Each structure stands twice: as structure tokens, then as C-alpha cells.
Amino acid sequence: MQGHTATATATRTAKFPATIGLRSPMAAGMQMVLTRGEELFAEGDEAEYFYKVVSGAIRSYKLLSDGRRQIDAFHLRGDIFGLEAGSEHRFSAEAVGDVQVIAYRRSRLSAIIEQDAVFRDRIMTATLRNLQRAQDHMLLLGRKTAQEKLATFLLDMAERLSGDDEHFDLPMQRSDIADHLGLTIETVSRTLTQFTRSGLIRLPPAGRSISLCNRMALKRLDA
Amino acid sequence: MQGHTATATATRTAKFPATIGLRSPMAAGMQMVLTRGEELFAEGDEAEYFYKVVSGAIRSYKLLSDGRRQIDAFHLRGDIFGLEAGSEHRFSAEAVGDVQVIAYRRSRLSAIIEQDAVFRDRIMTATLRNLQRAQDHMLLLGRKTAQEKLATFLLDMAERLSGDDEHFDLPMQRSDIADHLGLTIETVSRTLTQFTRSGLIRLPPAGRSISLCNRMALKRLDA
DNA sequence: CGTCAGATTGATTCCCTTCAAGAAGAGTGG
DNA sequence: CCACTCTTCTTGAAGGGAATCAATCTGACG
Numbered sequence: 001m002q003g004h005t006a007t008a009t010a011t012r013t014a015k016f017p018a019t020i021g022l023r024s025p026m027a028a029g030m031q032m033v034l035t036r037g038e039e040l041f042a043e044g045d046e047a048e049y050f051y052k053v054v055s056g057a058i059r060s061y062k063l064l065s066d067g068r069r070q071i072d073a074f075h076l077r078g079d080i081f082g083l084e085a086g087s088e089h090r091f092s093a094e095a096v097g098d099v100q101v102i103a104y105r106r107s108r109l110s111a112i113i114e115q116d117a118v119f120r121d122r123i124m125t126a127t128l129r130n131l132q133r134a135q136d137h138m139l140l141l142g143r144k145t146a147q148e149k150l151a152t153f154l155l156d157m158a159e160r161l162s163g164d165d166e167h168f169d170l171p172m173q174r175s176d177i178a179d180h181l182g183l184t185i186e187t188v189s190r191t192l193t194q195f196t197r198s199g200l201i202r203l204p205p206a207g208r209s210i211s212l213c214n215r216m217a218l219k220r221l222d223a
Numbered sequence: 224m225q226g227h228t229a230t231a232t233a234t235r236t237a238k239f240p241a242t243i244g245l246r247s248p249m250a251a252g253m254q255m256v257l258t259r260g261e262e263l264f265a266e267g268d269e270a271e272y273f274y275k276v277v278s279g280a281i282r283s284y285k286l287l288s289d290g291r292r293q294i295d296a297f298h299l300r301g302d303i304f305g306l307e308a309g310s311e312h313r314f315s316a317e318a319v320g321d322v323q324v325i326a327y328r329r330s331r332l333s334a335i336i337e338q339d340a341v342f343r344d345r346i347m348t349a350t351l352r353n354l355q356r357a358q359d360h361m362l363l364l365g366r367k368t369a370q371e372k373l374a375t376f377l378l379d380m381a382e383r384l385s386g387d388d389e390h391f392d393l394p395m396q397r398s399d400i401a402d403h404l405g406l407t408i409e410t411v412s413r414t415l416t417q418f419t420r421s422g423l424i425r426l427p428p429a430g431r432s433i434s435l436c437n438r439m440a441l442k443r444l445d446a
Numbered sequence: 447c448g449t450c451a452g453a454t455t456g457a458t459t460c461c462c463t464t465c466a467a468g469a470a471g472a473g474t475g476g
Numbered sequence: 477c478c479a480c481t482c483t484t485c486t487t488g489a490a491g492g493g494a495a496t497c498a499a500t501c502t503g504a505c506g
Contacts, residue, residue, distance in 0.1 A: 062358065062359075062361075062362045064362070064366060064367070064446060065446045068366040069366070070361055070362040070365040070366045072357075072358045072361045072362070083351065084351065084355075085348050085351035085352045085355060090355050090358060090359075091358055110344075113343075114340070117337070120336075121333075124347065124350070125308050127347070127350055127351060127354065128306065128307060128308035128350060129308045130354055131350065131353055131354045131357060132307075132308060132313050134295075134354060134357035134358065134361065135285065135295045135313060135314055135357065136285075136313075137361055138285075138293055138295045138357065138360055138361060138364055139285045139287070139293040139295070141361055141364035141365045141405065142293040142364045142402075142404070142405030143287060143291040143292070143293045143405065144287070145493080145494095146493075146494065173451095173452065173453090174452070174453065174454095175452085179365075181365070182364065182365030182366065183494075183495090184494075184495060184496080185452085185453075185454095186453095186454085186455085186494085186495075186496085187493090187494060187495075188453095189453060189454055189455080190454080190455080190494095192454095193454070193455085205502080205503090206502085206503065207503090223287060223288045368461080368462095369461075369462070396483095396484065396485085397484070397485065397486095398484085406462080406463090407462075407463060407464080408484085408485075408486095409462090409463075409464085409485095409486085409487085410461090410462060410463075411485095412485060412486055412487080413462095413486080413487080415486095416486075416487085428470080428471095429470085429471070430471090
């Protein structure tokens with residue numbers, strides 16, 4: 001049975017008004033700060049807000065009853081998430097590291113949408129993009145090998161984190177990667193060292209940074 | 224390597240104006256009829272229309288370069304799909320059996336949305352629901368066993384096809400189920416006979432019908 | 447310096463895939 | 477209506493990729 005058993009580390013829920021520094025962009029959102037491991041909301045919570053990432057990374061995930069976890073997405077700067085069709089959140093969300101987000105009241109959404117065509121379009125596009133990412137990820141989860149999964153993941157992260165730079169820092173740890181790709185931490189680790197030995201990537205002994213040395217070869221694995 | 228190699232069966236693209244019987248519901252869609260295996264659109268096609276299923280089932284899927292296929296969703300009556308963030312379709316769509324759909328011009332969408340609050344809400348809700356389904360499915364693909372996958376699938380299909388009836392007809396064949404659940408047809412077949420032997424389901428020797436005999440036990444496998 | 451979470455590496459197991467026949471229908475044409 | 481064919485489904489045997497089990501190693505931090 002694969003799947004990372006949910007650790008009981010630092011899962012206080014983010015206190016709301018406390019950390020709110022009110023700001024008012026286009027559509028009056030509230031800025032919040034979260035620290036590593038803090039929970040933004042949990043599956044089943046009332047979906048009072050939806051969110052936009054300002055900095056850092058959020059993991060959104062679902063759990064099975066026995067603790068197996070699937071991280072369906074990492075949300076990075078600019079990403080919008082947490083909007084629901086019903087009244088409850090259908091997944092949980094936590095800070096991967098230190099994170100800044102803006103919270104938007106969902107109750108105001110319809111009003112805002114009515115008035116602000118730009119904002120409306122932005123929300124719709126963001127939602128469709130989340131759906132697109134989900135579709136790509138289903139292909140990965142259902143049909144790719146461990147090597148292909150890691151190659152896809154690294155290329156995607158490189159693009160989103162560094163804008164096509166060779167070198168970047170992964171914000172998440174191995175267990176997060178494993179639970180995102182439908183693997184175990186051992187397989188993630190083994191595959192990465194395998195990539196290192198093949199000269200595809202470079203992993204500095206310390207820290208979470210990573211360099212892609214052979215994008216070509218990774219892309220070949222990707223598709 | 225798992226994944227069903229795309230068969231070259233009946234994949235003519237649905238001719239458009241030919242089969243259109245113009246109708247005009249709320250937002251002027253065009254009705255179309257497709258037969259088993261017919262392609263509605265392919266990945267990369269210009270996303271001129273999006274669709275609503277009237278009857279039958281549509282499979283939407285992605286392919287890897289070597290033919291491995293992932294069916295990300297089956298769209299049944301009432302489901303809306305094919306709306307994209309960009310200008311191109313990011314997945315392909317085919318008729319599972321005989322299907323009726325309504326096609327909506329995407330270019331008109333912003334105009335319609337501007338005017339018709341009800342339609343707008345319906346589109347947004349449909350999109351969010353597709354996202355929700357995708358998230359549930361990622362959990363299945365990444366973390367569930369073959370038995371759990373089938374149990375989840377059967378319960379979902381029962382609910383969507385028969386409205387909690389015991390007995391219903393699966394519109395798709397084994398290879399579709401396999402490519403949806405990230406399994407092979409052999410594993411699907413074996414697991415179903417296993418369920419039959421355990422008295423969880425009944426599979427009439429002929430045809431695609433199925434009866435759920437022990438919903439409880441299936442639900443236990445599901446979560 | 448000791449502790450601890452996280453990462454790596456090795457040995458073994460097992461679930462699902464792959465390979466390989468057969469069986470059962472569905473459709474076709476004589 | 478019945479051979480004939482083709483597709484789909486089922487079943488069996490064997491193999492493999494990733495999971496599991498089990499240490500060990502590393503850096504971070506008090």
C-alpha cells in the first residue's frame with residue numbers, strides 16, 4: 001500500500017483575522033501569511049473564501065481513510081484555488097513553506113462577477129487552467145512510469161519556478177513529491193539519484209536546490 | 224507498459240453542419256448526433272465549440288506518443304465539456320456509443336455570459352464540477368488499488384446512470400474502463416470476476432449490463 | 447554534541463502487467 | 477438460418493516495476 005501517512009506535524013489552522021493585513025486590490029481581498037505546514041482549510045470546511053498565492057507554495061490534497069494522501073496540485077505565485085461548486089471545500093490546503101496568500105470572500109463573488117468583467121474572466125480562466133493541469137496530471141498518474149513522472153514534474157517545476165532557468169529550488173520535500181506523483185519517497189529518491197548518475201540533473205548534497213543539466217533527455221522521457 | 228494502443232476503428236470526425244438540427248434553447252446551441260467511435264474533436268483542434276451531452280456518453284482522453292491512453296472523464300447526460308482556457312482543445316473527445324450533444328459556439332460565450340446570469344452560473348458550476356471530478360479521480364489514479372478503483376468506478380456509474388438503481392448498463396467497453404482507471408483490460412476483467420465470485424456484483428454472461436448486489440461491501444472498498 | 451526529521455540505499459515482496467490462448471458475442475454474407 | 481470472421485472478454489502463467497521493510501546517512505537545530 002503506497003501513500004504517505006499524514007504526519008501530525010504543525011497543523012494548526014491559520015488564524016484568520018489575526019494575520020490579516022487588509023489590502024484592497026481590484027476586488028477587496030485579505031492578505032494572509034502562513035508558515036510551513038499550516039493549514040489553510042480542510043476537506044469539508046465551509047468554503048467561505050477562495051485564494052490567490054502571492055508567494056511560496058500551497059499543496060492541496062485529499063486523504064483516504066487509512067491516511068494515503070494524494071496531492072492534486074501545488075499552487076505557486078499567481079495561482080488561484082479553493083473555489084468550489086458547492087458550499088464545502090472538497091480538498092485540504094496547507095502551506096508547503098512560508099506562504100503569502102490573498103483570501104477572497106466567496107459570498108461576494110457573484111456580485112463582483114456581475115460588475116467586473118476583467119475579474120470574472122480571470123477567475124474563469126484560472127479555473128479552466130486548473131482543470132487543464134488536472135487533466136495533464138491524470139495522464140501522468142494513470143499512464144506514466146516513475147521516470148516519466150519525475151521528468152515531467154521537474155520540467156514543469158522548472159518552468160513555473162524559474163521561468164526556464166536551469167537552476168531552482170524545490171519548495172517541497174520528497175514525501176510531497178511522492179504523494180503528488182503517486183509514488184513512494186523511496187522511488188522518488190532512487191529515480192532522482194538515477195537521473196543524477198545519468199547526468200540529467202545535479203543535486204547539491206545539501207538543501208532542496210536542483211539543476212537540470214540535460215533538458216533534452218528529460219523532455220524525451222516526458223512524452 | 225500499460226495503456227491501450229489507440230485502435231484505428233471508426234474515427235471519422237463528425238461532420239458538422241450536416242448533422243445539425245438547429246434548435247434554440249436559452250443560448251442557441253446546435254444539436255448533433257454521433258455514432259459509436261466518432262470523433263468530436265481532437266487534441267490540438269481549434270476550440271471553436273464546447274458541448275453539452277443530451278444522451279449517450281462521450282469519452283475525453285489524452286494520448287502519449289507511444290499510444291498509451293488516459294481517459295480523464297466520461298461525460299453523460301447533462302454534462303458540459305470541451306471549454307478551454309486557450310484557443311485549442313487540450314484533449315480529444317469521442318462518442319462511446321451513439322450520442323446526442325449540443326454544440327455551443329465559444330466565440331459567443333463572452334457575449335452570452337455578459338447578458339445571461341443564469342447561463343453564466345451554469346457554465347461556471349459545470350466547470351467547477353469537472354474540476355472536482357478530476358480531483359477525485361487523481362486520488363483514485365494515484366493512491367487506490369485495482370479493487371478500490373473498480374469499486375469507486377462502479378458506484379459512481381451506478382449513481383450517474385441509474386440514479387441509485389441496482390441494475391444498469393455500462394455504456395463503455397473494458398478497454399475504456401481500463402484506460403480510465405489506469406489499469407489493463409485484463410486486470411479490469413479479473414477484478415470484476417473476483418467481485419462476481421464474492422457476490423458483490425452480478426455480470427450477465429451477455430452484454431454490458433451489471434447489477435450491484437452488495438453496495439455496502441463496495442462502499443467499504445471505495446474509501 | 448546529541449537528537450530528530452528527512453533523504454538515501456539495499457534486500458525482498460507483491461500487485462499488476464505482459465504474454466499467450468481460448469471463449470463468447472456481434473455482425474456479415476451466402 | 478448458419479458458417480465465417482472479427483472484436484471483445486475471460487482466464488492462465490510468468491515477469492517486472494514499484495512498494496514494502498529495514499538500515500544507514502545527512503544536515504538542522506537546540
